[in-house]
Amino acid sequence: MSDKIEIKHDNAPAGGWGSLKEVAQILKQEEAIAAVGKVLLHQNKTDGFACVSCAWAKPANPHPFEFCESGAKATAWELTGKTATPDFFAAHTLSELESWSDHALEETGRLTEPLRWDAATDKYLPVGWSEAFAGIGGRLRGMDAKNVVFYSSGRASLEASYMYQLLARLYGCNNLPDSSNMCHESTSVALPKTIGVPCGTVVLDDFDKTDCIFFFGQNVGVNSPRMLHQLQEARKRGVPIITFNPLRERGLVSFTNPQSPLEMLTGAETCISTQYYQLKAGGDTAAIMGLCKALLAADDAARASGLTSVLDHAFLAQHSAGFDTFAEAVRACGWPDIERESGLSRAELETAAAVYAGAKAVIGVYGMGLTQHRNGVQNVEMVSNLLLLRGNIGKPGAGICPVRGHSNVQGQRTVGITEKPELAPLDKLAAQYDFAPPREKGMNTVEACQGMLAGTVSAFIGLGGNFLRAVPETGLMEPAWRQVPLSVQIATKLNRSHLIHGKVAYLLPCLGRIEIDRQGGVEQAVSVEDSTGCMHGSRGRAEPASSSLLSEPAIIAGIAKALLPASPKLDWDAWVADYALIRDAIEATYPDIFGQFNARLWTPGGFRKPVPASERIWKTPNGKANFIAPEGLDANPDLTLSGEHTLRLFTVRSDGQFNTTIYSNDDRFRGVYGTRMVLFMCRSDMDRLGFGEGDLVTARTPSDDGVSRRVSGLRITEYSVPAGCIAGYFPECNPLIPLWHHAKESMVPAAKAIDVCLERDVAAATAAA
Structure with a gap:
């Protein structure tokens, strides 16, 4: 990590020597060369452990080194030789630690002992596990379950997630928000309406059979680098890859495979995107509307001339509903509106549409660049519309492919982590465990935040994650968080959510997934x-960071036993002693998904859950795949400012982070070193607004709700960004996002389109001078 701020853009490809240098650097930084080197050969292997970073698919026939730069960083981060022991907390008050950066906090190392906040000293003090469980259980028993939040990040295993949702429901609530609420909930809302499933339809084999890939709002080089292997192999077969993204991300431009000695020696690069369109932030619905409009026009012309249809009319007639209404909306939408809202020309969109029209099997890939918008659900519906026009769902080499973030965020939903009672098998759970599950809708992430602001949340239990840092409206949320009567955090490392705590606070350290989990010596x-909906076994390979650590299942069971009355239908201790029994219970609850769970646990490539849409079985109310016409093209229908000084901000991740985990303050892909307080802006906007390279500014989100939302000390740097748009880092820019600025229907925070104004930061500039 750099000691000083530098901006030095280059055109290095994703992967290559830069990737190896980054891995070597973090191994040294974390004092983990020996520990990590021993286990990396087992990462994402059938008999090894699933990466704790992204959720990209694990192949049946893995590479010798089936990990990427991001995955190696995550492994080094977890197996660090550094520890945050009780001695560390004895030397620092929490008020002091609040001034530390996200990177510095986690860089203190692995938590080793259970801790309880002491108000008199403002320090975390050691507490025994039994005392912690008794204290937590006792306080929860005196609360109304409807006011208690059970949050989970996406890293907890299927076993821990199943236990966690059962704990919440036995206690009496469906308050089970998770990180899906912050990222892909728009997918989970949109796709059941369009194709009848809440997840993608693509598996790894489809990348071997496709002849065209469309990318929307997904940064593969940072968020899922192992996917570059599939993209590189597709490009070598001549498959066109067409990308729509506001920034030219290195992983979607070129790639040098670190696992290829020839490429490393020669510096050979694979061009990933054959067409790259830098649309405006939030211009996705408009861009896809333009693609559909061009396809309809081409189909009209072909049919009038007696040529082969462009659209798959046989598929549309047999499998779809709503096409005529959608087509009418597309025809009525004018090109000037499409060009204005997308930031792309008609010619560009018609060129991309022509490639789509000539392909027999198309995969549509997308990420949070589509979901984190006011119209995030509509954006996903539009990708579905585009694919359905030519029958590109439910056939080999084609389908819709939402790329998830956390390594098990999709799996948590599969085993019941949801605030929506209609999505959980409550009748099955009732019979299985002899209780009456709550039927009221629980709180999602935004609603949990609203509850904290209103003072109605009594307790927050966090199974991993850095909730307070990840959510919007930071300026209001941090004071509200301190008023919550109880906060409990299950974690591996220290983060800001542990410092801005409830009136009573516990910090419970757990084993990481990469560590050997022994229960009774077994x-x-x-x-x-x-x-892609495939289930994989995962076995830890490294010795635990501390002998005092408990596993997530053991911690959940400890809280459950202290909180809930004993039940003859549920033996928490037996589950902790043998995780195979938890899998048996999961199978009993979800027999259609997890039949023979233990027998299939180590299936090479995983075993896949049923995804009916991949077989053209549509589990929608009308039994069809549904076209849904968009309500409009504007990405920000209720947060739009006027004037030449207004810019549309969208947040991004660096290659030195994964979600809220900051491995370093460097971002080599964008040429930023030593800081994360930057705003990327195009030269024309810099000239128009009178800003120069390195100028310090304050970003402000004007609104009429009386709340001041500002981030100061941001450094302007020139970058290839669409005019009128700027980019800044997540989570540093989260204070600019109003809590109410979220996706309609899904309530995902709309972090990819925030209209802001900039003003010179005189105070920061003076201090810097």
């Missing part, structure tokens, strides 16, 4: 679900 295995 090694246990867990399981996860990847982005």
Whole structure:
């Protein structure tokens, strides 16, 4: 990590020597060369452990080194030789630690002992596990369950997630928000309406059979680098890859495979995107509308001339509903509106549409660049519309492919982590465990935040993650968080959510997935679900960071036993002693998904859950795949400012982070070193607004709700960004996002389109001078 701020853009490809240098650097930084080097050969292997970083699919025939730069960083981060012991907390008050950066906090190392906040000293003090469980259980018993939040990040295993949702429902609530609420909930809302499933339809084999790939709002080089292997192999077969993204991300421009000695020696690069369109932030619906308009026009012309139809009319007639209404909306939408809202020309969109029209099997890939918008659900519906026009769902080499973030965020939903009672098998759980599950809708992430602001949340239990840093409206949320009567955090490392705590606070350290989990001397295995709906076993390979650590299942069971009355239908201790029994219970609850769960746990490439849409079985109310016409093209229908000084901000991740985990303050892909307080802006906007390279500014989100939302000390740097748009880092820019600025229907925070104004930061500039 750099000691000083530098901006030095280059055109290095994703992967290559830069990737190896980054891995070597973090191994040294984390004092983990020996520990990590021993286990990396087992990462994402059938008999090894599932990466704790992204959720990209694990192949049946893996590479010798089936990990990427991001995955190696995540492994080094977890197996660091550094520890945050009770001595560390004895030397620092929490008020002091609040001034530390996200990177510095986690860089203190692995938590080793259970801790309880002491108000008199403002320090975390050691507490025994039994005392912690008794204290937590006792306080929860005196609360109304409807006011208690059970949050989970996407890294917990299927076994821990199943236990966690059962704990919440036995206690009496469906308050089970998770990181899906912050990223892909728009997918989970849109796709059941269009194709009848809440997840993608693509598996790894489809990348071998496709002849065209469309990318929307997904940064593969940072968020899922192992996917570059599939993209590189597709490009070598001549498959066109057409990308729509506001920034030219290195992983979608070129790639040098670090696992290829020839490429490393020669510096050979694979061009990933054959066409790259830098649309405006939030211009996705308009761009896809333009693609559809061009396809309809081409189909009209072909049919009038007696040529082969461009659209798959046989598929449309047999499998779809709503096409005529959608087509009418597309025809009525004018090109000037499409060009204005997308930031792309008609010629560009018609060129991309022509490639789509000539392909027999198309995969549509997308990420949070589509989901984190006011119209995020509509954006996903539009990708579905585009694919359905030519029958590109439910056939080999084609389908819709949402790329998930956390390594098991999709799996958590599969085993019941949801605030929506209609999505959980409550009748099955009732019979299985002899209780009456709550039927009221629980809180999602935004609603949990609203509850904290209103003072109605009594307790927050966090199974991993950095909730307070990940959510919007930071300026209001941090004071509200301190008023919550109880906060409990299950974690591996220290983060800001542990410092801005409830009136009573516990910090419970857990084993990481890469560590050997021994229960009664017997090694246990867990399981996860990847982005393609395949389940994988995962077995830890490294010795635990501390002998005092408990596993996530053991911690959940400890809280459950202290909180809930004993039940003859549920033996928490037996589950903790043998995780295979938890999998048996999961199978009993979800027999159609997890039949013979333990027997199939180590299937090479995983075993896939049923995805009816991949077989053209549409589990929608009308039994059809549905076209849904968009309500409009504007990405920000209720947060749009006027004037030449207004810019549309969208947040991004660096190659030195994964979600809220900051491995370093460097971002080599964008040429930023030593800081994360930057705003990327195009030269024309810099000239128009009178800003120069390195100028310090304050970003402000004007609104009429009386709340001041500002981030100061941001450094302007020139970058290839669409005019009128700027980019800044997540989570540093989260204070600019109003809590109410979220996706309609899904309530995902709309972090990819925030209209802001900039003003010179005189105070920061003076201090810097």
